[in-house]
Amino acid sequence: GPLEEMSLPLFFGWFLLPSVQDKVRCTSMDFLKTLDTLEAFKKHLSDFTGKAEKEVDLEQYFQAKGTLHCTTEFCDYGKAPGAKEYAQNTTVKEFYGSAFELSLSALFVTPRTVGARVSLTEEQLLLWPADPKEEAGSTSLPRGSRAHITLGCAEHVEPVQTGLDLLEILTLQQEGQQGEPIEEMELGSLTYYGEGRWLLTLREPICTPACFSSFYG
Numbered sequence: 001g002p003l004e005e006m007s008l009p010l011f012f013g014w015f016l017l018p019s020v021q022d023k024v025r026c027t028s029m030d031f032l033k034t035l036d037t038l039e040a041f042k043k044h045l046s047d048f049t050g051k052a053e054k055e056v057d058l059e060q061y062f063q064a065k066g067t068l069h070c071t072t073e074f075c076d077y078g079k080a081p082g083a084k085e086y087a088q089n090t091t092v093k094e095f096y097g098s099a100f101e102l103s104l105s106a107l108f109v110t111p112r113t114v115g116a117r118v119s120l121t122e123e124q125l126l127l128w129p130a131d132p133k134e135e136a137g138s139t140s141l142p143r144g145s146r147a148h149i150t151l152g153c154a155e156h157v158e159p160v161q162t163g164l165d166l167l168e169i170l171t172l173q174q175e176g177q178q179g180e181p182i183e184e185m186e187l188g189s190l191t192y193y194g195e196g197r198w199l200l201t202l203r204e205p206i207c208t209p210a211c212f213s214s215f216y217g
């Protein structure tokens with residue numbers, strides 16, 4: 001019946017506490033503001049606009065998408081494959097409602113999304129499901145590679161894209177593409193990977209408290 005169908009959430013994940021959400025949002029806005037002014041970014045502006053001469057205001061370009069969180073398992077109310085098994089997993093049940101500290105190690109921007117990479121600890125990896133997308137490349141990426149927080153999406157782009165954009169950058173790195181080092185910024189080093197893909201590796205990871213829980217919507 002309908003109640004049974006509702007018994008699984010839309011997704012499980014780590015939810016940032018409201019006070020740190022503001023801090024992370026500010027950091028991301030500052031980064032976008034700075035990136036926008038860089039000559040190197042202007043040089044590759046057509047990645048974002050399709051036209052070389054047009055201007056782009058990155059802060060307007062991306063729209064925020066609700067509460068900041070790092071999705072572990074997308075359940076789609078039970079319709080997604082593996083959702084039931086995940087919800088019934090003893091580790092998932094044990095840690096449900098527990099506090100964690102997430103480490104944000106990088107920020108990334110593409111013409112589609114802006115996000116923060118989350119570097120998971122061994123304990124946090126226990127809550128990370130097997131992810132076919134991480135295993136998809138010719139040599140698969142380490143477990144947890146997709147872990148991220150969506151900070152914003154371009155118009156008509158769904159948040160699921162953020163993790164795929166991150167995997168794309170990590171795949172390039174794994175294939176040996178160093179990217180083009182752009183400059184040392186206050187927050188860390190900025191690298192360009194072509195096709196509008198920018199990665200800011202943070203000098204100091206941002207540590208943020210987060211609660212492992214689920215979202216029904």
Ligand code: 2AM
Nearest residue numbers: 011070071074149150159160161162163
């Ligand atoms: P996100 O984790 O990149 O932000 C609700 O849509 C949440 O579930 C969003 O946070 C979204 O992306 C995530 N999500 C949506 N579809 C997904 C999918 N097919 N696989 C993994 N995560 C998904």
